[in-house]
Amino acid sequence: MSKTQVLQIRKVEPPPALSPLGAEIAAAVNRVFDERWDDLLEVAAAKPVAKLEGPGGIEAFLGVTGPTIRKLREQGMPYLMVGECFRYDLNEVRVWLATRGK
Numbered sequence: 001m002s003k004t005q006v007l008q009i010r011k012v013e014p015p016p017a018l019s020p021l022g023a024e025i026a027a028a029v030n031r032v033f034d035e036r037w038d039d040l041l042e043v044a045a046a047k048p049v050a051k052l053e054g055p056g057g058i059e060a061f062l063g064v065t066g067p068t069i070r071k072l073r074e075q076g077m078p079y080l081m082v083g084e085c086f087r088y089d090l091n092e093v094r095v096w097l098a099t100r101g102k
Contacts, residue, residue: 052080052087061090 073079078092
């Protein structure tokens with residue numbers, strides 16, 4: 001898994017006065033979206049859902065402060081970005097720490 005994962009999916013909503021070519025393009029984009037969405041739902045259903053902790057939760061879990069968390073992220077501690085917020089899967093953090101021997 002990469003350090004950060006970002007998933008952005010959005011359907012194209014055609015404006016009210018769309019040319020025939022524009023309407024065809026919007027329909028094609030929506031077909032691709034619908035096909036890809038089914039794939040993403042299958043992948044999501046196959047993976048267990050992890051509780052993601054915010055900064056306060058990871059600090060309490062590890063017993064460290066915010067600056068230490070920032071340094072650990074810089075050293076490769078796994079995290080996800082949700083909007084502009086850092087989120088941490090405690091199981092992934094445990095595994096990462098164990099592989100570092102700390």
